[in-house]
Amino acid sequence: MIINTELELKGNQFPSKIISYKKDVDTLYFRSENNVVLQLTIQRDSVLRFRYTTTSIFENDFSYAITRYASRGFNHLEVTEDEINYIITTSKLVCHISKEDMRKSIFDAKDNTLISEDELGFHWEESYEFGGNIVKMSKNSQEKESYYGLGDKPVALNLKSKRFENWVTDSYAFDKDTDPIYKAIPFYTGLHHGKAYGIFFDNSFRSYFDFCQERRNVTSFWAQGGEMNYYFIYGPEMGEVVSNYTDLTGKPHELPPLWALGYHQCKWSYYPETNVKEITNKFRELHIPCDAIYLDIDYMEGFRCFTWNKEYFPNPKRMVKELADIGFKTVAIIDPGIKIDNDYSVFKEGLDKDYFCKRADGPYMKGKVWPGECYFPDFTKPEVREWWSGLFKELIEDIGVKGVWNDMNEPAIMDVPGKTFPDDVRHNYDGNECSHRKAHNIYGMQMARATYQGLKKFSYPKRPFVITRAAYAGTQRYSSTWTGDNVATWDHLTIANLQAQRMCMSGFSFVGSDIGGFAEQPNGELYARWIQLGIFHPFCRTHSSGDHGDQEPWAFGDNITDIVRKFIEIRYQLLPYLYTAFWRYATEGIPILKSLVLYDQADVHTHYRNDEFVFGEKILACPITEPNAKGRRMYVPEGNWYNFWDNTLVKGGNEVWVDADLDSMPIFVKEGAIIPKYPIQQYVGEKEITELHLDVFFKFGKEKSQVYEDAEDGFDYKKGRFSLRNFNLLGKEDSLTIQQFKSGKFITSYETFEINLIGLPFEIKKVEVDNVKIDLESSLKGNVLVISKEFTELHIIGKKAIIID
Numbered sequence: 001m002i003i004n005t006e007l008e009l010k011g012n013q014f015p016s017k018i019i020s021y022k023k024d025v026d027t028l029y030f031r032s033e034n035n036v037v038l039q040l041t042i043q044r045d046s047v048l049r050f051r052y053t054t055t056s057i058f059e060n061d062f063s064y065a066i067t068r069y070a071s072r073g074f075n076h077l078e079v080t081e082d083e084i085n086y087i088i089t090t091s092k093l094v095c096h097i098s099k100e101d102m103r104k105s106i107f108d109a110k111d112n113t114l115i116s117e118d119e120l121g122f123h124w125e126e127s128y129e130f131g132g133n134i135v136k137m138s139k140n141s142q143e144k145e146s147y148y149g150l151g152d153k154p155v156a157l158n159l160k161s162k163r164f165e166n167w168v169t170d171s172y173a174f175d176k177d178t179d180p181i182y183k184a185i186p187f188y189t190g191l192h193h194g195k196a197y198g199i200f201f202d203n204s205f206r207s208y209f210d211f212c213q214e215r216r217n218v219t220s221f222w223a224q225g226g227e228m229n230y231y232f233i234y235g236p237e238m239g240e241v242v243s244n245y246t247d248l249t250g251k252p253h254e255l256p257p258l259w260a261l262g263y264h265q266c267k268w269s270y271y272p273e274t275n276v277k278e279i280t281n282k283f284r285e286l287h288i289p290c291d292a293i294y295l296d297i298d299y300m301e302g303f304r305c306f307t308w309n310k311e312y313f314p315n316p317k318r319m320v321k322e323l324a325d326i327g328f329k330t331v332a333i334i335d336p337g338i339k340i341d342n343d344y345s346v347f348k349e350g351l352d353k354d355y356f357c358k359r360a361d362g363p364y365m366k367g368k369v370w371p372g373e374c375y376f377p378d379f380t381k382p383e384v385r386e387w388w389s390g391l392f393k394e395l396i397e398d399i400g401v402k403g404v405w406n407d408m409n410e411p412a413i414m415d416v417p418g419k420t421f422p423d424d425v426r427h428n429y430d431g432n433e434c435s436h437r438k439a440h441n442i443y444g445m446q447m448a449r450a451t452y453q454g455l456k457k458f459s460y461p462k463r464p465f466v467i468t469r470a471a472y473a474g475t476q477r478y479s480s481t482w483t484g485d486n487v488a489t490w491d492h493l494t495i496a497n498l499q500a501q502r503m504c505m506s507g508f509s510f511v512g513s514d515i516g517g518f519a520e521q522p523n524g525e526l527y528a529r530w531i532q533l534g535i536f537h538p539f540c541r542t543h544s545s546g547d548h549g550d551q552e553p554w555a556f557g558d559n560i561t562d563i564v565r566k567f568i569e570i571r572y573q574l575l576p577y578l579y580t581a582f583w584r585y586a587t588e589g590i591p592i593l594k595s596l597v598l599y600d601q602a603d604v605h606t607h608y609r610n611d612e613f614v615f616g617e618k619i620l621a622c623p624i625t626e627p628n629a630k631g632r633r634m635y636v637p638e639g640n641w642y643n644f645w646d647n648t649l650v651k652g653g654n655e656v657w658v659d660a661d662l663d664s665m666p667i668f669v670k671e672g673a674i675i676p677k678y679p680i681q682q683y684v685g686e687k688e689i690t691e692l693h694l695d696v697f698f699k700f701g702k703e704k705s706q707v708y709e710d711a712e713d714g715f716d717y718k719k720g721r722f723s724l725r726n727f728n729l730l731g732k733e734d735s736l737t738i739q740q741f742k743s744g745k746f747i748t749s750y751e752t753f754e755i756n757l758i759g760l761p762f763e764i765k766k767v768e769v770d771n772v773k774i775d776l777e778s779s780l781k782g783n784v785l786v787i788s789k790e791f792t793e794l795h796i797i798g799k800k801a802i803i804i805d
Contacts, residue, residue: 012123012136013054015102021086023079026072028088030097031056038102038122045074045092046234047244050104051227052122054133059227062432064442065202065474067250093234106232108195114142115197115234116190119218122228130423130437135203135228138220145192146607147211147219148238148597149506151185151471152483154178154495157502157595157610159188159211166207168441168470170412170419172485173519176495182410182484183471184441185506186221187249189241191601198233198241200248204441204472225437238505238601239590246507246589250477253452255586256510257463258712259329259684260403260480261578262291263568264541265552266331268518269298272312273319279552280328284682288553288565289572291683292329294405294543299332303371304339306346306391320400327683331403331465332395336411336447337367337374346391350377355384360424360435367413367421376411376421379446380439381428388447389454396458403465404451406479409444410470444470445478452478462713467539471508480510480539488517488548493530494611494625500537501613504591505598509582512539521548524556525627525662528563532665533623535571536615538582538592563663569680574619576676576692576707581616583708583724592616600637603653609635618673618705619644622658622666631659634666641668642697647758669695671759672703674727674738684712691750692789696729698736698759703729710746721746734762736796750789757783762798769794 015036022029030038035056041049051058076091085096093115094107103121107114119140124133147159154176155162166184174181186201188209199221201207207223214220221230231248235241265283270276276293283290299316301307308316320330338347338356350356356375357365364375377384395401413420420440427439448468455464466479475481483499486492496513503511515534516527521544531553534540544551553564571578584590591598594614596606612622612634620641622634636652643650643658644667650656658666669675677693692707707725710717722744730737736757757764760783767774769791779786787794 009128010126012125014120014123015052018086018097018099018102026074026077028079030086030102032102036102036122038097040088040095040097042074042077042088042090043070043072043231043248044244045076045090046240047248048093048095048106048232049230050232051229052135053227054124060432062430063202064204064430064445065200065249065472067248067474067477069250070248106197106234108234108236113193113195115195116142116232119220124228127225130225130435132225134222134224135226136220136222137201137228137230138218141212141217141219142190142192145190145219146597147188147190148595149185149188149198149502150209151183151187151506151508152181152499152503154181154499156608157498157597158608159209161211161213163208163210163213166209166441168410168444168472170408170410173487174484175487176491182469183481183503185471185473185508187245187473187506189238189505190219191238191597191607194602195236196238196241196601197235198231198245200231200233200245200473202229202231202473203227205438206440238598239594242505242507242591242598243589246476246585249474249507251589252510252586253477254463254715255579255582255710255717256465256480258575258579259291260465261538261575261582262540262684263289263535263571264292264294264331265290266294266541266543267296267551268543268545269296270294271298271309273314276319276323280323280326282552282554284326286554286561286565287682288561289568289680289682291327292331292403292541293323294541295330295332297333297335297370302339303335304341304344304346305334305337306395307344317399324400327686329402330400331405331467332401333405333407334451335369335406335408336376336379336443337369337371337408338377339371340366340373340375347375350375350387353383353387355381355387357421357425357427359422360426365421365425367411368415369408369413377447378427379443379450380430382430384428385446385450385453388450389457392451392454392458396455402459402462403467404455405467406444406448406451407469409447409468410440411443442472444468445472445475448475448479449477461715463715473507476508476510480512481508482511482539482541482543483513485518486514488520488522488526488544490526490625490627492517493526493533493623496530497533497613497623497625498610501593501595501610504593505595507589509585509592510538512537512541514541514543516542516544516551518543518545519548522551524560527551527556528560528662529624529665531564531567533621535567536593536613536619536621538578540571566663572680573677574675575678575684576709577616577619580676580706580708584617584706596635596637603638605635605653606637612637618670618675620668620670624660624665630661631657632666633657636668640671640699642671642759643667644669649759669697670703671697672699672701672705672729672731673697674705674707674729676707689748689750691752691754691786692748693754693756695756695758696736696738698757698761699729699731700733701731705729709748717746720744723748734798736760738794740792740794748789752786753789753791755785755787755794757785757796760796760798764796764798766797767795768797771795
């Protein structure tokens, strides 16, 4: 006879007293009386991994986020104990683990200051609906602690007092504070008392972060399943935290082709071919630089991926070639939904090979998207990714398309609650079979990965270019991204700025927004202001819904066209500067955009600044985000900065008013900077670079700058065929010295530098190049000097200016 039919609802459970400890090289195991095991792995002196199981047995250790190229190894490890704690010491950190309940405290090894401490620490709750546990972690928030990161959340940069959900979601026409949204990047940086650390919660289930909202002094994170598995990353500089996180989850596998950093034009949709040609010809006619034209879903036959509508595009190979002849690369969209149609070869092959996702009881996952009813490849299965990559042969190798844009890969499903797969859909997960609850957040990432593999194969020997809408931590290895279906409003201009900065501090720098807004229609002023911001985003593309009107640079009258052209031309002039910043990102994980707090965390005024950011290492930008503005107030960080437009010098550490009519925006250059510039081109490769222009901004004291160049495409740079120029500048009252240190085997096409000397406090009397005096009459015009690119030391000598009151 059954006498009790109720489950024992235990609520939160906690580790009990530690009863054993074991060390295995770089991994320590602590076991409690109630069979909780804490696995602590020392990844690096500044990176610790904490992993828990409540059953004494760990699942297979597998993550899509962690790259196999992540740095490992440490210089020091010592494990001791006292009556209360186990004490783990590296050269950077000291970690105390309580013998009573496994709670942890982490200190800076140099000065023993507290960095992070558990509040309740690890705890869990049994999930009776799905099995397994809801895993939780809570930590005390330190005095005046701030929080940053978490991917594309459309909120102010400082996350203090807010709560968020990580569940990749198609968020059409999202707004400020919309959550969840397109990306799930469960990584944040904490900052207090001048020191920064990061936490990456590597759990792909639906997860949550609470930054002191529910409880004023407690930060917590939890997930609906899986393991409590997180990495603690110490700085103490915020930039070190972000670059070490990027090292852990992966830097881009290669640099983008330089054309991918140009201006791109997109619309839903440009068709038929005559419309595409009309648009591209208009760019060339108006001399507005542009490198790529995009084809949205209407280029396909009935929205079937990897097909062409022969009525709209009767000969796509010819069209793509003709576009290439005038400098346009063609980028095409590919979605994950494969139309159910037995006469459609992609569907038939996927069906025959059993490559589509299935429900728990065996039927295929069926959902409605643009083609109608569709099945969906299981990109978590290696064979499916290999098959998918092979489907790009015709599109890329035969027809000549240069880039692919993955959309709807959250995955988005129409006309169903939740707008995505149901929880019971099954996935291979690279041999770790699971439900969609675990695979949802990584589905878009694995589609982007398969797309990247196809483009790398069929674009070779050129570099692949992929864009994705959905992403999980680590997707930056394979793809660029954009912030999704935004709206043509002034609020969204602000949101675009916030999202791009936040993505960069979340390890994903190749990011941009739909310039002008995807939904609805901007006026000319809003479009011009958005272009001004967009030229400083690593990915620079106008995209719009055709339902709301035209959104090309010439759609708003001649005055706006001239302003847009002017700023796109600035983008093209700054390409070598941006490419150098991208090289630093790809090699060292240094974000391309730096929020002011990331640029200078020691200045407390930066902790709540949202609008201003540093582009690369030396350029400060601040968009105008209100209509009818003639300028704005902005914060200029510590140091001296030159106004980009008139070279006047502004002292930093202050909030200042900056004039900026519609044809201008606040842009400043750090003193001592050497900014490389190319001539204005209508597209990358239009002109041979016969001289590199260097703007040199005088500084009293020292400053370093870099210029990285290579063949702009291809993989020879990985064999040492690159040119890296390191410049050391030293300014004094009556002299300026620039030293050049070059490495790499690439030979640039130009032989000379045109050096524009800005802000000199003296009149030039003599110039020496490598200790040889040069003739000023032939080499100097005003403050512009032309010298050989091979110089090692440039010495400019002057007579100190005499100021008479």
